Amino acid sequence: MELPVMPPVRPMLAKSVHEVPRAPGLSYEPKWDGFRCIVFRDGDEVELGSRNDRPLTRYFPELVELLRAALPPRCVVDGEIVVVTGDGLDFDTLQNRLHPAASRVRMLAERTPASFVVFDLLALGERDLMGEPFAERRRLLEGILSRELARVVLTPVTGDPDVAQDWFTRFEGAGFDGVMAKPADLPYEQDKRVMWKVKHERTADCVVAGYRTHKDGQGVGSLLLGLFDDQGDLHHVGVASSFTAARRRELVDELAPLRVNALDDHPWREWAAASTANTANTADIAGTAGTGSRMPGGVSRWTGQKDLSWEPLRPELVAEVRYEHVQSGRLRHGGRLVRFRPDREPASCTYAQLDEVAPAELAALFGEGAPS
Structure with a gap:
């Protein structure tokens, strides 16, 4: 695997605040309740890396196939692995997927398949995008992700704090953690708390x-x-x-x-x-x-x-x-x-x-x- 951004990558992090920030130039997203994951794709090679450098690829074989179909041939994306049910996100079932036995992993991949939510783009082709502002990374991300695969989802984004507040209140019952906020001009800063998160308490x-x-x-x-x-x-x-x-x-x-x-x-x-x-x-x-x-x-x-x-x-x-x-x-x-x-x-x-x-x-x- 040879990409302009190579593993391991430490995900960009967030500081906790008590209410939805309201300032010009902020972008807001729902905060998903799953496993943070950086995906590296170079042709047929796909690697799933966790925020703690723990490889996740072997636990989610069904995602490897989905991401190979949904993403461009050479890219690095930041996102979240989730398990979606009719009642919302199921974190307990997601945790069950981390099983040491290969046979159990295959069985769980069929019975409780995971989905992947994409919310940032770190590299595309030969281009390292981590120094670009978030608004540009998001623009490029919206143009490359296949919308035909229901279990690979581009996270919603809004610049309206009232919409973000509505998400915070209305979608808690579906298992969401809260709301994220980030400046539109923010570069991707590894392992730094440069975003904000508002969580229910x-x-x-x-x-x-x-x-x-x-x-x-x-x-x-x-x-x-x-x-x-x-x-x-x-x-x-x-x-x-x-x-x-x-x-x-x-x-x-x-x-x-x-x-x-x-x-x-x-x-x-x-x-x-x-x-x-x-x-x-x-x-x-x-x-x-x-x-x-x-x-x-x-x-x-x-x-x-x-x-x-x-x-x-x-x-x-x-x-x-x-x-x-x-x-x-x-x-x-x-x-x-x-x-x-x-x-x-x-x-x-x-x-x-x-x-x-x-x-x-x-x-x-x-x-x-x-x-x-």
Whole structure:
């Protein structure tokens, strides 16, 4: 492979802001919820590179064929790998695609095929475009992408902040992360936060039912969070993490009283017993241990043999947690601890407090790129 822009390329990044920026000369795009990916095509050779230099080509063979048909013979494009369903983008299914077994990869490629959203052009033919303004890269991109392949989609773009605000609000239910904004005269600057992203953010009161030790073995790495359903079952909905080293150590002492006799009446005690016996379900990070409730069990399917063992706590503590959005009953991207709430009863921590956003039809915005 010989291109004017060669792998690896570090994707251009964005800084978080709390509202849609409004300034002259900005372009806005929906923020897709998938795997960031730089595609390199040189004739029949196609390589898919992740933002962390992890090669993605072997996991998405169906995309290699699609991109070979949709893109010019020699080019480099920036985009996002997504899985689109009738209810929106499905990130959990996308994560399942990262499987080590070749036979499983082939099967998943047929059962849950991925799509690719293109939003930038880094090279075309012999021309390196990374020094060109975004407006020029976008103009060229619009002229080269085949529109006949529904699963290779050119992302919408607008210069109207009111339209961007509408996208931010209206399409959250379809699984979008939010909205991106970038100056029209912006060159492509690798690994620099020179764009802006506006993401949905809310808070919820959750039961703290356990914790995992930090990967360095020092202190609490993440709090395991639960919410009650209408039947009174406590479901694992995600974690709160990103503590400083000092706070991780403090949390060990703060949570120590709740470790006493924690498993006596713990709603996830069956998973804990299965984990101790090394018989936990390893197919999913949210195992069920035969109860029908989501539990924090199993070996992560996208991080190999990462240790997901946990320390049970009596489910008596309530934490206010900041989160972005909920998908399949879980907090996407994890949460951040705001504060503990000794004034709240654990039983009051139910799914009813979560904002419900009706799924939007992708076809309303993306036409032929959406599923039927």
